[in-house]
Amino acid sequence: MEFEERTRGTASVLAPRGKLNLVTAPAVKAKIDELVASGSPRIVVDLSEVTFMDSSGLGALIGSLKSARQAGGDMRIAAAGEQVRAVLKLTNLDRILAPHDTVEDASRGW
Amino acid sequence: MESRGSEAARQMSAGRLMVIRIVAALSLAAGTAYLVWRWGWSLNPEYLWIAVPLVVAETYALIDGFLFAITIWRMKVRGPAPAPPEGATVDVFITTYNEPVDLVARTAQAAKAIDWSHKTWILDDGARPEVEALARELEVGYITRSAAWQGKSRHAKAGNLNNALFQTDGEFLLILDADQIPEPEILRRMLGWFDDPEVALVQSPQWFSNVEESDPLGSQAPLFYGPVQQGKDGWNAAFFCGSNAVLRREALMQLGIIGYVRETERTVRNALKVSQQLLAKTEKSLARSGEHTVKRAVGRLRRAAAKSLARIDAGEPVQLVSWDFQRVVDDTSRDLVASDLAAIQADLIALSELRGGEQVAEAIDEEAVRELAQLEWSPLAAVERVSTLVRAVDVDRSSEALPVMPVSSLSVTEDMETCMLLHSHGWKSVYHHEILAKGLAPEDLGTMLKQRLRWAQGTMQVLLTRNPLTLKGLQIGQRLSYFATMWSYLTGFAAIIFLAAPILYLTTGVMPVLAWGTTFLSFFIPYFLLNQLLFALVGYGVKTWRGQQYTLALFPVWIKALVTAANNVWFGRPLDFAVTEKRRGTGSSRFPFQLIWPQLAFMAALALATVTGLSLLFIPGAADNTLGEPLTPLGVGVNTAWVIYDLIVLSVIVRAALYRVPEVEPITGTEEKEH
Numbered sequence: 001m002e003f004e005e006r007t008r009g010t011a012s013v014l015a016p017r018g019k020l021n022l023v024t025a026p027a028v029k030a031k032i033d034e035l036v037a038s039g040s041p042r043i044v045v046d047l048s049e050v051t052f053m054d055s056s057g058l059g060a061l062i063g064s065l066k067s068a069r070q071a072g073g074d075m076r077i078a079a080a081g082e083q084v085r086a087v088l089k090l091t092n093l094d095r096i097l098a099p100h101d102t103v104e105d106a107s108r109g110w
Numbered sequence: 111m112e113s114r115g116s117e118a119a120r121q122m123s124a125g126r127l128m129v130i131r132i133v134a135a136l137s138l139a140a141g142t143a144y145l146v147w148r149w150g151w152s153l154n155p156e157y158l159w160i161a162v163p164l165v166v167a168e169t170y171a172l173i174d175g176f177l178f179a180i181t182i183w184r185m186k187v188r189g190p191a192p193a194p195p196e197g198a199t200v201d202v203f204i205t206t207y208n209e210p211v212d213l214v215a216r217t218a219q220a221a222k223a224i225d226w227s228h229k230t231w232i233l234d235d236g237a238r239p240e241v242e243a244l245a246r247e248l249e250v251g252y253i254t255r256s257a258a259w260q261g262k263s264r265h266a267k268a269g270n271l272n273n274a275l276f277q278t279d280g281e282f283l284l285i286l287d288a289d290q291i292p293e294p295e296i297l298r299r300m301l302g303w304f305d306d307p308e309v310a311l312v313q314s315p316q317w318f319s320n321v322e323e324s325d326p327l328g329s330q331a332p333l334f335y336g337p338v339q340q341g342k343d344g345w346n347a348a349f350f351c352g353s354n355a356v357l358r359r360e361a362l363m364q365l366g367i368i369g370y371v372r373e374t375e376r377t378v379r380n381a382l383k384v385s386q387q388l389l390a391k392t393e394k395s396l397a398r399s400g401e402h403t404v405k406r407a408v409g410r411l412r413r414a415a416a417k418s419l420a421r422i423d424a425g426e427p428v429q430l431v432s433w434d435f436q437r438v439v440d441d442t443s444r445d446l447v448a449s450d451l452a453a454i455q456a457d458l459i460a461l462s463e464l465r466g467g468e469q470v471a472e473a474i475d476e477e478a479v480r481e482l483a484q485l486e487w488s489p490l491a492a493v494e495r496v497s498t499l500v501r502a503v504d505v506d507r508s509s510e511a512l513p514v515m516p517v518s519s520l521s522v523t524e525d526m527e528t529c530m531l532l533h534s535h536g537w538k539s540v541y542h543h544e545i546l547a548k549g550l551a552p553e554d555l556g557t558m559l560k561q562r563l564r565w566a567q568g569t570m571q572v573l574l575t576r577n578p579l580t581l582k583g584l585q586i587g588q589r590l591s592y593f594a595t596m597w598s599y600l601t602g603f604a605a606i607i608f609l610a611a612p613i614l615y616l617t618t619g620v621m622p623v624l625a626w627g628t629t630f631l632s633f634f635i636p637y638f639l640l641n642q643l644l645f646a647l648v649g650y651g652v653k654t655w656r657g658q659q660y661t662l663a664l665f666p667v668w669i670k671a672l673v674t675a676a677n678n679v680w681f682g683r684p685l686d687f688a689v690t691e692k693r694r695g696t697g698s699s700r701f702p703f704q705l706i707w708p709q710l711a712f713m714a715a716l717a718l719a720t721v722t723g724l725s726l727l728f729i730p731g732a733a734d735n736t737l738g739e740p741l742t743p744l745g746v747g748v749n750t751a752w753v754i755y756d757l758i759v760l761s762v763i764v765r766a767a768l769y770r771v772p773e774v775e776p777i778t779g780t781e782e783k784e785h
Contacts, residue, residue: 022279022280022281022359022360022363023279025279026279054360054363055360055363055364055366055367056279056359056360056363058363058367059276059363059366059367059514062367062370062513062514063276063513063514065429065505065506065513066505066506066507066508066513069504069505069506070506070508074429074433076429090364091364091367091368091371092367092368092371092372093367093370093371094427095371095375095425095427095428096370096371096374096375096427096428096429096505097427097429097505098426098427098429098430
C-alpha cells in the first residue's frame, strides 16, 4: 500500500492510496503504530485517496485509535469518500469516530 | 449420508418432506387434542400437586414437538456447492489448548494438504514450545496470544480466534478443532456457497472416527447434523458449531466493529453517569467546607461530565466528546497539583490502596452506579475515584486486549452466539451436509458429561443474555430455530416429573389423572405413536434412538446447566461452581456412581415401584392403607408400561458408565476454562 506522509503543526498526516481492505489493513495499522511509537501520537488519516474500505480497514483504524489514545494522542479521520462514509454508517462507527470533512478540520484544537 | 445430492435424491426428498409434514401435522393435532383433554377433563382435583406438574411437563413436551415440526418443516437438502469463487484466499485455523502434540500434528498435516490455496495456522493457546517446534517443522504458521493480552481477560476459544484474526488476512477462515482431521477437498467442496455475497458461514457436520457402531456415549449427532441442521438451514438459521466451518472474514469483522461501537458507547455513557452522580454528591457535601480549590475542581468536573453525556445523547461522536472531557480532567488535576496539596496527595494514595484501586473502572454498570451513589465518600476520595473512571471515558476499550472482538464471548458457546449475531445483522448461513473432517469424541462418561454440561450452559447463557425471541434483526424462523434449541435444554425438569409420576402411582395410588381408562388411552396412544412415527421418518436411515435416550437420561446435566447458567448471568457466579471433575485415568476401573447417582436412584425407585404396584394389586388387602386410590389393573398396566419405557431409556447411562475404551492413553484434551 502506498502512503503519502506529511506533518501539519503537531500532527502527522497519513494519506493511504487505494483500497483499505483485509489485504492492506495490517500495513496501515503498522504504519500508524510506527508513527505513534516514534513520538507523534497525533495522527490524521486523510482518506481522500482511499477508494474502498472494508471492515478490516475499519478494524485497523480502531486499532490505531487505541494505540494513539494510549500514547496520549488521538487518531482522526478526514475527507472520507462516499463508500467510506457508507461503511462507517453501516457499522455505526460514525457514533465513535468523527468523520472530519477536511484535514484542517481534523487537526483543529491541536 | 446423502452427500452428493443428485437430482433423483432431491426429488425423493421432496416426496419424503411431504410425508413428514403430513405426519408432523397429524402428530401435533393428536397432541393438541390430548393436551386439551388433559387440561380440561382429566386433572385429578384431589392431587393437583402432582396433576398440574405432570400436565405442565406434557405441555412442555408438546411445545417441543411444535418447535421440532417447525424446524423440519422447510428442511433444505442442498446438493453440491457451486464452483468456488476464483482466487478466494483462505486461512485455516487449528485451535488447540492442551491436546497432545501428535494429535495436533496429524490435523496440521492434513490441513496443510488441503487442495485449495490456503495458509495453515496453529492457534496454540497453551503457548507450548513443542507445538511451536512442530509448526516450524511442518512449515505452518504458529500464533499465540500477543502481548496485548497480558493481564486481560482471555475469552477462551473466542479470544484465541480473535487474536489470530488480526494477524492473518485471508478472505475466508476454515476453523478446525485440534482433533478434526480435514479431507483434502474440504475447501473446494464448501467455498462455493460464498458465491452469494450475503453468506457469512458454511458449516459441515462433526463426525467422530473413534466411536464404535453402538455409540454408547451418544457422541454422533446424526439427527442434528442432518434433519435438524437442514431444517434450520431452510429458515436461514443453520448453526455454527465451532469447528469444520468456513467463515467470511468481512462478516466477522463487521460484527466486531458493531460490537466495539456498542460496548464503547455503553462504557463511556456509564462512566460519565457514575462520575456525574458521584461528583454531585461530593459537591453537596463540600458546600459548607472551606476547601475552595477542591470545591471548584469538583464542580468543574461535574459540569464537564454532564455536558459530555448531553453531547453523546445529542449524537456527537464519542471520540470528540471523550477527547474534550479528558482535557478538562487533565487541566483540573493540574490545578489541583499546582495548589499545594502534598498532604492531601498522601491521603489519596492511602485511600486508593485501601479501596482496591482500579476496580471501579472495570465494573461500570447500573449496579456500580447505585453502589457508588450510596457510599459516603470523602471529597478527595471522590476526585480520585473519578480520575480512575476517566480512564473508562475513552474509545480504546482499555479493559480488553483487543478493541474489536469479532467472535463473541459473552457465553461459553461462542459459536452459537456469534452465529445468532451474524443472523441478526442480515447475514446468511449454509449447512453443507457432507462429512469433510473427522474428529475424536470423548471416550469416557465423565468427559462426555462435562462436555454436554458446557454446551447446555452456553446455550442457556445465550438464551438468558440475548433472548432470540426479542433480539433485534432476526427473522421469525430464525427466532424459532434458536429458541427451539434452547427450549429443548429445559427438558430436565419435565424428565423428573415423567420419572416420578409412575413411581407415585405404583407405590401410593396417588393419581394425577381422574382415571387411567380407555379415554386416556384413546387420546394418548395415537399421539404417542404418531410422534414415534415422525421421529422414524425424520431420522430415516440414521440412528436417532441414542439421542432420544440421552435427552431424558441426562436430565441432571440439563438441570445443573440451567441453574449454573442462571446463577452466572443473574448473580455473576462462575459457571464452574461445583462442576464434576474429570475422572478418566484415576478411576477408570471403578463404576462412576458419583457421576450418575440421580439416574441410578430413579432406576432403582422405578423397579421397586413396579414390584410394589404389582404386590398391592395382587395381594388381597395390601392396598387398604395406600395414600391414594386403590390400584386398578389398567392403572398398574399403564404405569408399568411407562416404567419399562423409562428404564429402557435410562439404561443407556449404565451402559455408558460400563463402557471402557480398549487403550489407556487419553486422546482428547479438556477445553480451556474461563468463567
